[in-house]
Amino acid sequence: MTTPASHPTRDRILAAAMRLFAEKGYGSTSVADLLREAGANSGSLYHFFPGKQDVLLGVLETYRDGIGPMLLEPAWREVEDPIERVFALLASYRERLVATDCTYGCPIGSLALELHEPDPPVRRLLEANFEAWTEAVQGCYEAAGDRLPEDLDRHDLALFTLTTMEGGVMLSRTARDPTPFDAAVRTLRSHLEALEARAGTQLEDPEPE
Amino acid sequence: MTTPASHPTRDRILAAAMRLFAEKGYGSTSVADLLREAGANSGSLYHFFPGKQDVLLGVLETYRDGIGPMLLEPAWREVEDPIERVFALLASYRERLVATDCTYGCPIGSLALELHEPDPPVRRLLEANFEAWTEAVQGCYEAAGDRLPEDLDRHDLALFTLTTMEGGVMLSRTARDPTPFDAAVRTLRSHLEALEARAGTQLEDPEPE
DNA sequence: GTCTATAACCCGATAGAC
DNA sequence: GTCTATCGGGTTATAGAC
Numbered sequence: 329m330t331t332p333a334s335h336p337t338r339d340r341i342l343a344a345a346m347r348l349f350a351e352k353g354y355g356s357t358s359v360a361d362l363l364r365e366a367g368a369n370s371g372s373l374y375h376f377f378p379g380k381q382d383v384l385l386g387v388l389e390t391y392r393d394g395i396g397p398m399l400l401e402p403a404w405r406e407v408e409d410p411i412e413r414v415f416a417l418l419a420s421y422r423e424r425l426v427a428t429d430c431t432y433g434c435p436i437g438s439l440a441l442e443l444h445e446p447d448p449p450v451r452r453l454l455e456a457n458f459e460a461w462t463e464a465v466q467g468c469y470e471a472a473g474d475r476l477p478e479d480l481d482r483h484d485l486a487l488f489t490l491t492t493m494e495g496g497v498m499l500s501r502t503a504r505d506p507t508p509f510d511a512a513v514r515t516l517r518s519h520l521e522a523l524e525a526r527a528g529t530q531l532e533d534p535e536p537e
Numbered sequence: 538m539t540t541p542a543s544h545p546t547r548d549r550i551l552a553a554a555m556r557l558f559a560e561k562g563y564g565s566t567s568v569a570d571l572l573r574e575a576g577a578n579s580g581s582l583y584h585f586f587p588g589k590q591d592v593l594l595g596v597l598e599t600y601r602d603g604i605g606p607m608l609l610e611p612a613w614r615e616v617e618d619p620i621e622r623v624f625a626l627l628a629s630y631r632e633r634l635v636a637t638d639c640t641y642g643c644p645i646g647s648l649a650l651e652l653h654e655p656d657p658p659v660r661r662l663l664e665a666n667f668e669a670w671t672e673a674v675q676g677c678y679e680a681a682g683d684r685l686p687e688d689l690d691r692h693d694l695a696l697f698t699l700t701t702m703e704g705g706v707m708l709s710r711t712a713r714d715p716t717p718f719d720a721a722v723r724t725l726r727s728h729l730e731a732l733e734a735r736a737g738t739q740l741e742d743p744e745p746e
Numbered sequence: 747g748t749c750t751a752t753a754a755c756c757c758g759a760t761a762g763a764c
Numbered sequence: 765g766t767c768t769a770t771c772g773g774g775t776t777a778t779a780g781a782c
Contacts, residue, residue, distance in 0.1 A: 491707075585765095
C-alpha cells in the first residue's frame with residue numbers, strides 16, 4: 329500500500345531485480361549485477377533504496393500489486409469458465425517453464441525457499457503474494473457454484489492448487505523436464521472432475537437418504 | 538554409488554553440513570560455519586573434500602542413501618496399510634515442521650529451489666532424491682492393489698503426493714503455520730478416498746456398460 | 747539525482763609446518 | 765590428518781564531487 333513514487337531509474341532497477349532474482353536467486357545476485365543490468369550506478373541505487381533487501385521488498389510489492397494485470401488478466405483473457413481459468417493459469421506457468429527450458433519456475437516460490445529466515449517484512453510480503461494467488465483461485469472455485477460439492481471448502485482447494493503448481497514447478501525445474509508438472513496438473517484435473525461428478529449426483533438426488 | 542570411506546572427521550563435517558544447509562541454506566552457510574559446527578579445521582575439510590560444493594554432493598548422497606533407514610523405516614514402523622504409510626510419511630514431515638516452529642521443511646526441496654543453475658552432478662543428485670522418494674510412495678500405491686482403480690497411473694499419483702508435500706511445506710514455512718500443510722494433506726486424503734470409492738464400484742460392477 | 751572511488755568486510759581456497 | 769596463517773577476490777555499502 330505504501331507504494332513509493334514511480335521514477336524511471338527506480339523502475340529500471342526493480343525490473344532488473346525481478347529478472348535477476350528469478351534467474352539466479354536473491355543471494356547470487358550482487359548489487360553490481362543489478363547495476364549492470366539496470367544501467368545504473370551505485371549512487372542511484374542507494375539513493376532510492378536503503379539497501380539490497382529493500383530492493384527485494386520493492387520486487388515483492390510489484391509482484392503482489394501486479395498479480396491481476398500481469399498474471400491473471402493475460403491468462404484469463406480468452407477463458408470464461410471459472411474452472412478452466414484455474415487450468416489456464418496453470419498453463420501460463422507451464423508456458424514460461426518450457427520457454428526457459430524448465431529453468432524459470434515461480435519467482436515467489438523460489439524466493440520463499442531460498443530465504444530461510446527472512447526478515448519479517450520480507451516474509452509478510454511472500455505470504456501476501458501466496459494469499460493473493462490463493463484468493464484469486466478461490467474466487468474461481470466460488471464462481472463455479474454448484475458444479476462443485478456444496479460442502480467442499482473452496483479455500484482448501486485453492487491452497488491445494490497452489491501446492492500442485494509450486495511442487496510441480498519444483499520437480500520440473502529439477503528434472504529440466506515439464507513431465508512432472510504435467511503429471512501433477514493432470515492429477516489435479518482428475519480430482520476436479522471427480523468433484524464435479526459428485527456435485528452432479530448431489531443435484532440429481534436431492535435427498536439420497 | 539561411489540561412497541567414499543567413512544572417517545570420523547569427514548562424517549562430522551557432513552553431519553554439520555546437513556544441519557546447516559537445512560537451517561540456513563547452502564549459499565548462506567560459509568565454510569567457516571561448517572568448520573565451527575563440526576569442530577574441524579580448514580585443512581581437514583579440504584583434505585576430505587576438494588571444495589564446498591563437494592560437501593554438498595556428500596550431503597545429497599547421504600540423504601539419497603538414507604531415505605530408507607532414516608526416513609521411511611521410522612515413519613512406517615507401526616503402520617502396515619500401504620495407503621496409511623503414505624500419510625504416515627507426510628505426518629513425519631508435519632512433525633518436523635511443528636517441532637521447528639515451521640522453520641524446517643524438506644531439505645531437498647529447499648536446495649532444489651535455492652540452487653537455480655546447479656552443476657550437473659548436483660542437479661542429478663537432487664533428481665535422484667526426488668526419484669527415490671517417488672518410487673517408495675509409488676510402491677505403496679502399487680501395494681494397495683485393487684483398492685485403487687485399475688487404470689490409475691501409480692507413478693503420477695506418487696509424483697502428485699510429492700508435489701503436495703513440497704508445496705504444503707513451502708506454504709507452511711512461509712506462513713509459519715502448519716495450517717496450509719494440513720489443508721493440502723486433507724485434500725489429498727479426500728482425493729484418495731474418492732479413488733478408493735471408485736475402485737470399489739468397479740469391483741462391484743465388473744461390467745457397468 | 748548521478749557519478750566515481752573506495753572503505754570495511756567476508757568469502758572460498760591454499761601453503762606449509764607439524 | 766591436523767593445525768595456523770594468509771592470499772586474492774568479491775561483497776555491500778559509503779563518501780563526496782558534480
